[in-house]
Amino acid sequence: MKKRIVVSWSGGKDGCLALHTLIELGYEVVSLVTTAPKELGRTFGHGERIEMITLQGEALSIPVHFIECTFDSYTEQFIQDLKDLKNQYQISGIAFGDLYLDGHRKWGEKVADAAGVEAIYPLWTKQEEALESLEKFVHSGYQAIVIRIREDILDESWLGRIIDDSFVRDIQQTTSCPMGESGEYHTYVFDGPLFSKKIQLGDSELIQLETTKKLEFKSIQLV
Incomplete structure (x- = not known):
């Protein structure tokens, strides 16, 4: 029995690669989990519109569960919703797409333990192997676009770039982690092997945000 x-989901390449890896390993992913501040209609992770994440769930044929929370209640609400998901779907674990930041992993293990489930890190690696992880994504068949950048690390010319071989080459010329593990850049996955339909971005x-710039798509649809 599977x-x-x-899977903790922000819509980007890391979560998508984690999802693909887990399915290859034989796990049954019953829901994608995303945190969203109450009343904003956007995700905590990338500040992405709810409908952008919902469309990914539809394209992947996996329901999305939005954890409605505030900054102050983030951890507490995450644990409560994880408990609810455990009862609803009889899940045994939650997977995260983190790569090497120990603080992120400790938090994930803490909330999973509090909810009585296992914390799974299918992509966990060493910082010096981040470039290899990026190359793995590029050759995975998934397509992702850069939707947000930290202005102190990357300029706005990086917005809208597709994660491909030229991206791999150019990101090495910057001070950014190749995978953007510290939030240097964020991505949105719009097509790939597990997608039944492609998400067309209009x-x-x-x-312009406080310390970042973001690419906002005015129209999106499944094709």
Whole structure:
């Protein structure tokens, strides 16, 4: 019998690669889990619109569960929703796409333990192997686009770039972690092997945020 789990999901390449790896390993992923501040209609992770994440769930044929929380109640609400998901789906674990930041892993293990499930890290590696992880994604068959950048690390010319071989070459010329593990850049996956339909991204505009810039798509649809 397959282990039933949920995957922590922000819509980017790391979570997608984790999802693909877990399915290859024989896990049954019953839901994608995303945190969203109450009333904002956007995710905590990348500040992405709820409908962008919902479309990914539809394209992947995996339901998305949004954890509605505030910054102050983030951990407490995450644990409560994880307990609810455990009862609803009889899950035994939650998987995260983190690569090497110990603080992130400790938090994930803490909330999983509090909810009575296992914390799974299918992509866990060493910092010096981040480039290898990026190359693995590029050759995985998935397509992702850069939707957000930290202005102190990358300029706005990186927004809208596809994660491909030229991206791998150019990111090595910057001070960014190749995988953007510290939030240097964020991505949105719009197609790939597990997608039954491609997400078509329409006109975009640049949004200036406090310390980051974001690419906002005005129209999106499954094709």
